[in-house]
Amino acid sequence: MSAFAGLLAQTPASGYAWAYLDEESKREVRRALLKAVCIPGYQVPFASREMPVARGWGSGGLQVTLSIIEPADTLKVIDQGSDESMNARALRDLIVRTTGVATTTDAREASIIQTRHRIPEDPLHEGQIIVFQVPIADPLRIVDARSSVTRRLHAERDYAPLWLYLYEDVATKGAPSFTHSYPVQVEGGYVMAPTPIPRHDIPRLCEAPFLALYGAGREATVYAVPPYTKVTPLEFDDRPFTVERFPEPCALCGASWTYLQEEADVDPPRYVCSDVAYCRRRRSG
Amino acid sequence: MTPVLALHDVTVRYPAGNYGCREISFDVFPGEVLGIVGESGSGKSTVLACANLDLVPTEGSVEILGRDVSRTRGAERRKLRAQALGIVYQTPQQGLDLAVTAGGNIAERMFGAGHRSYRVVRERARSLHAAMELPCDRFDVAVRTFSGGMRQRVQLAKALATSPPLLLLDEPTSGLDVSVQAKTLDLIRRIQRDHGLAMVIVSHDLAVIRMLADRVIVMREGRIVERGLTDQILGDPQHPYSQLLVASQLT
């Protein structure tokens, strides 16, 4: 069977373009992504389309995935680290319905991983693309609500207001108040919002072997970090960045290096890996 | 010797046709204090805005340490201001973020200049805070709670944070109580001497000028009408307008 005939056989839903988006929309996103990869960490505006998922629910990440996905790709979609989360399922269903691509829960086998709030625990490799869903694209949003102001600050690489914010936190509260979404600097240039991944995942962004694409549908921007790029959290030279700590290892698989979530509906309450597929695989040996 | 600040025939003309200032020229050398006097509307604030690179002159040029900087903008201007200029505004709100602590206001300038060590920045900010005779238990308190005089001191500390060679002051004591004015002027004189700063002080108050300035230029309706040593101008003014000013204030 020719590749094209195979493609036709795969596409189940009628009335939709392959990968849902029309060609013009895909072109819009791809052009923005190319620019984003060339200027790591820079927020590239694009004409974000209205999608069948609400704004704030992954419309940006979805547009990115739909614009880059190919028939031979293998897709993994997670939310909070879980493939079974309702948001992950809804997004995955839409992508599969309009492309017929293979899916997996094993992060090592996926060529595209669309994620909300986590990076999979598995070590990832070259050739993989992670698509992050972004709620707030601008790390300077806490400093000023106006894009007209923050755009100029980025253009001048004037991040003094953000450093001041950090200083005030440490001086008056004892520690930076950033918990998740810790601002990071890309190759000493643009400061970027890494999406609400926990601090635990921030070190994974530095010199990563994968391509990181960030899509913000409501804010109509995409940004990107190519593989093997230096990405460092904003920290004072003399106050190192710290990650979350848990009192126990995972109650199910014993891992002490993963990001955990508390389960209070069992007696006694316990901590388990938030990366459900990773944990399950460890348990099955 | 290169002047720290030099204005050459600076003219600012607004789109409506009126002038902010006309053909202003002067030099300020290291360690020297220049006073600019005039009534409101004389154009002295416009001149200061040009020196601070807030305004681009319609004609003429502004030089800092021998370099023409009239048209710098963006990141370059920010860097220049961090390295070469300190400014104290007439109203503290213009120069400070009232919601931020005193230490934070001072520290921000250092972050802008590229400092990244919390301890080092904080210690320097603290020593400046103390040098301005601000109470140390207010170092981590938001400036909103400070009195007018204290806010001016925070502005001074902030201006000095990156050790610039030039300090610009716009009516530094107007709006302060008389007793506080004297203390603030004392402080400004002391830091000028201790750091060997070049200063430009704009004021309508001749007492301030007499106390701080080595030389004076008198402005009226956008132009310089007289210039000279402070003692000369205040003791023996030649231009009728200068005579009027002096007579109305210093007798």
Next chain:
Amino acid sequence: MGYTSVADRTEAVEAAAALAAPAHAVPADGVSALIARCPLLIDQIAAECGVVEPALCARALLQAQGDVVRAVSLVRAWAATLPRIGRVRLATAELRAERRITPAFARPDGGQYLGASLDYAQRLLDLSSSERPAQQNENAHRNGALELPRTFPSAIAPLSDEGLIDATPRATPLDVTRTKHISGRGALLQLLARGETGTMTALAYTAIRGYGQRQDPTLMELRSGMLPVRARRPDGEEFVVGEITATTAEVTLYRLHDQGGADARFTLGVGATVGRLERRAIAAAMLDAGCARAASDPDAKRRPCDDEEFITVAIDGQEASGFVEHLKLPHYVTFTSDLDRVREARAERAQA
């Protein structure tokens, strides 16, 4: 109780969707009944999704169980990936009004026509059980209702000729769904055309209520009726493809002498909306006027009602509701991080 983590709980998600779905199929005449009974609601949906097709909007509303925001989502998403095949032109001067009022002028050129409006009926809830035949209103004839709809001269034209009205800057129309950089008056007007009605009304209200520069708005003219839609053939000739219902409003704010030396005059804002939605058109005009006024005084402090950037962010109902409702998505990863920080901070303080 998780709705996220374990595979065998997916039945919960499917059960939730099934419970929410209507018990019966949408009745065959549901769409036409909705259009006939709730024309203003259908107009609102058409305006907010930017698609003038009443049957589609009615169908979406039924599918969304009456949730306007969701109905607008459905139609907008459907339209988003459709190709744009051309532009049409609507000249508001050509609006054939069935209703024309000029609150600013007692006797304008062309006269005032109240048209069919609920404005003049009291808001008394009618609890009678039997249906009564509609009462014949003889007054309608006296108002010359039979002469409508027709076009009218612009009521503000004489003031404009006198130089009393600020020239409104020319706005280039743009398709905000296909454009990256959304700023400027053209974009603002587009966003106002598709904005969420409630938000626009609230923001405009804050203007009169005093949360902004003093505005003192006056409604100059309001028209509601049929607007011809023109398209252009490849050979360049224009022709009318049809008509849509529309409402237009013009609002002025008066300005006394300002620092620049310009004379006292009026700032004009214009609002237009699909459908017979007067509140929307007036709010849009007020917001346009507020922004135009603020633009001439760049140093004045901005409040939401005259802050163009704020308005641009706030008035898209889809972005607003989507982001507000996204809080329902799981956030336990991020909350764990917050919890960690709070506990750590307390521990540090307890040690010190």
